[in-house]
Amino acid sequence: LADPMCQLYMLFYYLGPALVAFTLCDRKEGFIFPDSETLIRTSAIAIFDIFGQTLNYTGAAYAGPTIFAIVYSSVTVWTAVFSRILISRYMNLLQWISVFVVFSGLAITAFSSVALGPQVFKGSCFVLVGSSIHALTYVFNEVLMTRGLQKVPIRLNCSLQGIVAFLAYLIWQILYTRQHFTELIVEPMQHAHTTTAAALLILLSLSCSNLIHSLSYFHTIKYFPVGAVSAGVMKGLQAVLVFVFTSLVFCGKTGGEEMCFNHSKFVSIIIVVSGVLLYAKATVNGTETESTAINRSGYRSIAENANLDRFHNSESSSETQLSV
Secondary structure, three states: OOOOOOOHHHHHHHHHHHHHHHHHEEOOOEEOOOOHHHHHHHHHHHHHHHHHHHHHHHHHHHHOHHHHHHHHOOHHHHHHHHHHHHHOOOOOHHHHHHHHHHHHHHHHHHHHHHHOOHHHHHHHHHHHHHHHHHHHHHHHHHHHHHOOOOOOOHHHHHHHHHHHHHHHHHHHHHHOHHHHHHHHHHHHHHHOOOOHHHHHHHHHHHHHHHHHHHHHHHHHHHHOOOHHHHHHHHHHHHHHHHHHHHHHHOOOOOOOHHHOOOHHHHHHHHHHHHHHHHHHHHHHHHHHOHHHHHHHHOOOOHHHHHHHHHHHHHHHHHHHHHHO
């Protein structure tokens, strides 16, 4: 099921968000079709996400889930950097310090993965590049849903990107996996004593979990303070949970040393999570004083917008009285 060439699990991974399309059906008007501009923009982001997530989960197959969890948590930092570059979001000194803290933790993982063999190191590099591409989609989605005249709704964005990615992986299953299904899927399943029912249960549970994850992700980006970065910070918690769960369940039972807990991984995860939490704290403190950095961040609070509108209304009324 986890063959990195077949990518069968990614087909079911994107099936979840694609099913959100059924919630777009209106009883009176039927299915609500998006305009061409929205379709192009969401499809472009989906293509980026396909590349990023393919690298991430292929890297996870090579490097193991514990190293994957540590490196994947760098999404937080990549999101912060891309937010600064692409949408000129202001970052304070503490946020930049946390960026370097996270990268130092990732460096420890990179050096330790070299000792585990070339496959593990290659997987770590895949996840690092994939995480940066995935973080880029965070910023793109924030712009798509919160800026401009045509703000794409959460469910529409989620379903369109899910459908595009699902169709892309479906084409790959037809062109490649179908020809190698027996040797790459069926025979490994038989060797692992995995039944067809158990395999379907695993794949469908992946669809359900990503359905919930995707809706939560898009909601966070649209409504949480500093949306894209807030979504990225959640990766710190995900890294800890995956790290602990993998060490308890898989160590000594499957795979090699990459599945197990050791001192370098412990130090790395502590540094990375500390950096993520430090960034979260710095971000919360930054939002309290963000109104003083409007020219640098490009954001304005709702209260300030209301006051500005009130000021413009009073100006226009004054001009009307003068003209009379």
